[in-house]
Amino acid sequence: MTAPTGAHNASHETHDYDVVVIGAGGSGLRAAIAAHESGARTAIVTKSLLGKAHTVMAEGGIAASMGNVWPEDNWQVHFRDTMRGGKMLNNWRMAQLHAQEAPERVWELEEWGALFDRTKDGKISQRDFGGHRYARLAHVGDRTGLEMIRTLQQRAVELGIDVYMECTVTQLLKDGDRIAGTFGYWRETGSFIQLNAPAVIIATGGIGKSFKVTSNSWEYTGDGHALALQAGASLINMEFVQFHPTGMVWPLSVRGLLITESVRGEGGVLRNSDGKRFMFDYITDYFKAETADTEEEADRWYDDHINNRRPPELLPRDEVARAINSEIKAGRGSPHGGVFLDIATRRSAADIHKRLPSMYHQFKELADVDITKDPMEVAPTCHYVMGGVEVDPETQAATVAGLYAVGEASGGMHGSNRLGGNSLSDLIVFGKRAGESAAEYAAKLDRRPAAPAADVANAIAVALKPFDDNGDENAYTVQQELQDVMFSLVGIIRTGAEMEQALAEIEKYKARVKRVTVQGGRAYNPGWHVALDIHNMLTVSEACAKAALERKESRGGHTRDDYPKTDPEWGKINLIVTEENGAISITHKPLPQMPADLAQLFEEAK
Amino acid sequence: MGHTQKMRVWRGDAAGGGFVDYDVPVEEGEVVLDAIHRLQATQANDLAVRWNCKAGKCGSCSAEINGKPRLMCMSRLSSYDPDETITVTPMRTFPVIRDLVTDVTFNYEKAREVPSFAPPSDNQGGKFRMNQLDVERSQEFRKCIECFLCQNTCHVVRDHEENKPNFAGPRFLIRYAELDMHPLDTVDRKNTAQEDAGLGYCNITKCCSEVCPENIHITDNGIIPLKERVVDVKYDPVVFIAKKIGLRKDSGRTPVGPAGGGPSPIKHPEKFADS
Numbered sequence: 001m002t003a004p005t006g007a008h009n010a011s012h013e014t015h016d017y018d019v020v021v022i023g024a025g026g027s028g029l030r031a032a033i034a035a036h037e038s039g040a041r042t043a044i045v046t047k048s049l050l051g052k053a054h055t056v057m058a059e060g061g062i063a064a065s066m067g068n069v070w071p072e073d074n075w076q077v078h079f080r081d082t083m084r085g086g087k088m089l090n091n092w093r094m095a096q097l098h099a100q101e102a103p104e105r106v107w108e109l110e111e112w113g114a115l116f117d118r119t120k121d122g123k124i125s126q127r128d129f130g131g132h133r134y135a136r137l138a139h140v141g142d143r144t145g146l147e148m149i150r151t152l153q154q155r156a157v158e159l160g161i162d163v164y165m166e167c168t169v170t171q172l173l174k175d176g177d178r179i180a181g182t183f184g185y186w187r188e189t190g191s192f193i194q195l196n197a198p199a200v201i202i203a204t205g206g207i208g209k210s211f212k213v214t215s216n217s218w219e220y221t222g223d224g225h226a227l228a229l230q231a232g233a234s235l236i237n238m239e240f241v242q243f244h245p246t247g248m249v250w251p252l253s254v255r256g257l258l259i260t261e262s263v264r265g266e267g268g269v270l271r272n273s274d275g276k277r278f279m280f281d282y283i284t285d286y287f288k289a290e291t292a293d294t295e296e297e298a299d300r301w302y303d304d305h306i307n308n309r310r311p312p313e314l315l316p317r318d319e320v321a322r323a324i325n326s327e328i329k330a331g332r333g334s335p336h337g338g339v340f341l342d343i344a345t346r347r348s349a350a351d352i353h354k355r356l357p358s359m360y361h362q363f364k365e366l367a368d369v370d371i372t373k374d375p376m377e378v379a380p381t382c383h384y385v386m387g388g389v390e391v392d393p394e395t396q397a398a399t400v401a402g403l404y405a406v407g408e409a410s411g412g413m414h415g416s417n418r419l420g421g422n423s424l425s426d427l428i429v430f431g432k433r434a435g436e437s438a439a440e441y442a443a444k445l446d447r448r449p450a451a452p453a454a455d456v457a458n459a460i461a462v463a464l465k466p467f468d469d470n471g472d473e474n475a476y477t478v479q480q481e482l483q484d485v486m487f488s489l490v491g492i493i494r495t496g497a498e499m500e501q502a503l504a505e506i507e508k509y510k511a512r513v514k515r516v517t518v519q520g521g522r523a524y525n526p527g528w529h530v531a532l533d534i535h536n537m538l539t540v541s542e543a544c545a546k547a548a549l550e551r552k553e554s555r556g557g558h559t560r561d562d563y564p565k566t567d568p569e570w571g572k573i574n575l576i577v578t579e580e581n582g583a584i585s586i587t588h589k590p591l592p593q594m595p596a597d598l599a600q601l602f603e604e605a606k
Numbered sequence: 607m608g609h610t611q612k613m614r615v616w617r618g619d620a621a622g623g624g625f626v627d628y629d630v631p632v633e634e635g636e637v638v639l640d641a642i643h644r645l646q647a648t649q650a651n652d653l654a655v656r657w658n659c660k661a662g663k664c665g666s667c668s669a670e671i672n673g674k675p676r677l678m679c680m681s682r683l684s685s686y687d688p689d690e691t692i693t694v695t696p697m698r699t700f701p702v703i704r705d706l707v708t709d710v711t712f713n714y715e716k717a718r719e720v721p722s723f724a725p726p727s728d729n730q731g732g733k734f735r736m737n738q739l740d741v742e743r744s745q746e747f748r749k750c751i752e753c754f755l756c757q758n759t760c761h762v763v764r765d766h767e768e769n770k771p772n773f774a775g776p777r778f779l780i781r782y783a784e785l786d787m788h789p790l791d792t793v794d795r796k797n798t799a800q801e802d803a804g805l806g807y808c809n810i811t812k813c814c815s816e817v818c819p820e821n822i823h824i825t826d827n828g829i830i831p832l833k834e835r836v837v838d839v840k841y842d843p844v845v846f847i848a849k850k851i852g853l854r855k856d857s858g859r860t861p862v863g864p865a866g867g868g869p870s871p872i873k874h875p876e877k878f879a880d881s
């Protein structure tokens with residue numbers, strides 16, 4: 001391995017690598033570590049500083065069937081829970097690999113310095129979460145994501161992997177039909193940077209910034225989804241967006257901010273304005289057999305999972321979010337338009353401080369609410385996109401040679417709905433796989449692909465366009481309008497007519513963003529950054545709305561008022577999104593067939 | 607109830623700058639970062655500011671508000687008088703890039719200098735056993751969100767550029783403490799903490815602990831115990847004998863990673879004549 005050389009190429013810098021990873025969240029860092037350890041010259045590119053990616057915000061935990069609390073747990077049970085949580089639309093092979101490999105990946109974090117909370121006998125402690133049959137989430141209080149990202153970040157820095165931080169990729173470069181690298185800009189200076197590499201891993205996270213009420217940050221503009229589409233790769237499951245049942249509703253400025261599911265895992269319950277634990281009214285047939293139907297049984301479950309069934313508050317997220325939505329609509333909501341989440345009457349103040357310290361802090365500081373004394377007000381918030389780049393389950397390879405995708409940016413693993421805790425485990429299981437396979441692909445090539453100069457020149461022109469226009473649009477305004485439209489028309493409950501309306505609006509925004517002009521220069525100019533990101537937001541919004549319009553049923557993170565039933569025929573179909581000459585289209589693709597031995601697991605459990 | 611908030615924000619870059627006054631409409635319950643964002647969306651599109659989580663979890667939005675180092679997302683407007691002008695400036699200890707954004711590379715370089723964690727090998731099947739009580743000491747330091755407010759506040763480097771090469775700063779002194787107290791770590795870091803990280807520069811003023819948004823007891827639980835251990839090891843004759851006969855864990859094993867040197871992996875934009 002030789003050190004990459006920096007070369008000046010006209011007015012931008014270029015560097016050569018074997019593998020470039022876009023994204024420094026859990027998945028990107030894990031992939032980079034794996035690629036580096038496989039011998040590839042590896043670089044990480046990230047829009048934010050190292051350690052600030054979304055992964056840092058994850059609270060509840062990492063799902064892995066280590067069986068430390070319930071020895072009955074094993075990968076088969078985890079696999080089954082994951083598939084049922086996704087309403088069987090998950091790529092079965094990904095769900096299987098994920099369930100099988102998650103424990104080892106968690107132990108590996110421990111070898112790299114992570115300090116998880118412990119059980120009495122000194123093993124990694126595991127907590128309950130929605131949709132998981134046994135207490136399965138390895139955690140550190142309610143700051144598990146911080147532990148994961150810091151551990152991986154420290155590991156990557158120790159290994160000496162090159163990191164380009166505050167550097168945004170705006171285009172993937174290709175040589176014919178293969179990937180040849182990335183093109184982007186430094187936020188600090190606005191100067192351009194080209195990384196030549198035969199293999200590129202997209203680890204850019206989600207798309208939640210396109211929705212008004214969201215737990216996601218400015219970074220979640222769907223860059224990786226859009227980059228992949230433009231490079232000719234396909235997306236899968238884009239109609240499925242997870243609305244987390246418990247977002248903050250008050251004060252307005254924190255609307256959408258996440259309240260971890262651990263609050264319910266630790267015993268918190270949902271009540272309406274009559275004080276009623278309403279979740280008992282919303283147990284669907286699908287989960288009837290495994291859900292408690294009395295408060296007494298539900299309360300016994302926390303100490304005895306074997307002889308009691310789970311409380312309905314811990315149904316998968318799509319079920320709980322819909323229930324909360326119905327209660328609010330029926331006029332049984334809280335003063336600020338949510339419902340009540342009560343932990344105060346259920347656990348001691350000391351327990352709450354110990355188990356949910358950052359939730360206590362968040363409410364105390366931002367809402368003046370003491371959660372050890374008063375209930376929280378909560379309503380659904382856009383949280384996670386199940387859809388992403390369509391990948392091979394073993395290698396995470398996308399449909400374009402040299403392109404890989406991992407983490408929230410990839411699709412298939414979670415089907416129509418992700419279980420809590422299954423993202424962090426997904427990041428490290430498939431991060432490792434993606435890094436290794438990208439390195440192997442790069443090593444096997446006999447010729448390094450090279451992007452045509454004209455494509456690079458074009459990428460520069462596109463990036464600079466907002467400066468030379470004398471337009472009359474403000475990118476922030478278009479962004480806000482888009483967020484309103486997506487949240488109200490392609491949100492938690494959808495109808496055909498509303499989605500058509502949303503698509504018509506998106507067409508108008510597309511015309512408007514052509515007229516966006518930015519103030520100021522190129523150095524650290526957020527106005528310019530938004531003007532570029534908005535194109536990606538429009539692309540992913542359109543992909544999501546089109547797929548959602550096409551799927552004429554309700555399933556997981558896709559609920560239609562005009563097609564309220566889950567339709568077994570649609571259960572056999574994935575929707576694939578592709579783009580050609582800027583036009584987005586949707587095609588049907590049959591689900592891969594699950595082998596008989598795995599299918600058997602669902603028979604036994606009935 | 608909303609009101610119009612008077613804001614004074616430092617605008618400029620490495621070449622210089624100054625304060626600009628703004629009137630910003632704000633709503634009940636908002637924080638300083640909300641006001642800055644509204645300003646950015648409506649009056650100053652190019653205002654440079656860092657943020658990610660808006661919930662005190664990522665440590666991006668550090669700045670000085672009325673001269674106090676704070677997270678903008680955790681500073682409620684209601685804690686200021688509505689008629690008061692709120693002044694926001696970038697962290698002073700780090701070179702400014704633009705407006706409220708500073709170059710925090712110093713911290714990433716210091717992070718790289720800490721000899722890496724070195725556990726016993728092989729945790730296959732999750733063999734490691736640790737007591738909750740034992741992990742809690744290090745866990746306190748691992749709550750750090752790397753906002754670098756403590757680094758910004760510490761007088762050893764604030765306005766003392768010359769000390770930066772020799773002093774890791776409170777954030778990284780507690781990283782040493784964290785590893786030192788880590789039940790699985792096999793490396794003795796007391797000497798590196800003293801000699802390479804400049805533990806001796808700290809004179810326990812506790813200013814760092816005061817600004818830490820995570821309420822980490824940087825000085826009391828981290829730096830002071832570390833200092834005590836350094837003194838102990840240096841003068842404790844029993845330890846000295848134990849060391850000779852090889853009973854203690856500081857086996858002199860070479861840590862992997864940064865201590866071994868090599869160029870920093872953190873890359874920076876190349877400077878061009880035309881940019």
Ligand SMILES: Cc1cc2nc3c(=O)[nH]c(=O)nc-3n(C[C@H](O)[C@H](O)[C@H](O)COP(=O)(O)OP(=O)(O)OC[C@H]3O[C@@H](n4cnc5c(N)ncnc54)[C@H](O)[C@@H]3O)c2cc1C
Pocket residue numbers: 022023024025026027028045046047048053054055056057058059060061062063144145167168169170184203204205206215216219223224258383384406407408409420421422423424425427
């Ligand atoms: C508040 C909250 C709590 C959560 N809690 C849990 C939990 O308890 N358990 C769980 O399993 N999951 C949880 N999740 C979900 C989980 O945290 C995320 O899905 C996961 O962290 C995503 O990781 P990632 O590696 O895919 O992407 P991220 O961590 O989001 O990283 C994306 C990276 O890509 C970079 N990037 C993006 N675009 C570009 C570009 N154009 N150029 C360069 N770089 C780019 C970003 O800078 C960033 O570094 C939570 C999510 C949120 C928001």
Ligand code: SF4
Pocket residue numbers: 759760761762775776807808809810811812813814815825829
């Ligand atoms: S206690 Fe030490 S590290 Fe903290 S601010 Fe004072 S001198 Fe700096």
Ligand code: SF4
Pocket residue numbers: 665749750751752753754755756757776777780817818819820821822824
């Ligand atoms: S120790 Fe506290 S103040 Fe210092 S960087 Fe960490 S969180 Fe910030």
Ligand code: FES
Pocket residue numbers: 656657658659660661662663664665666667668677678679680
């Ligand atoms: S934005 Fe994350 S700490 Fe303020």
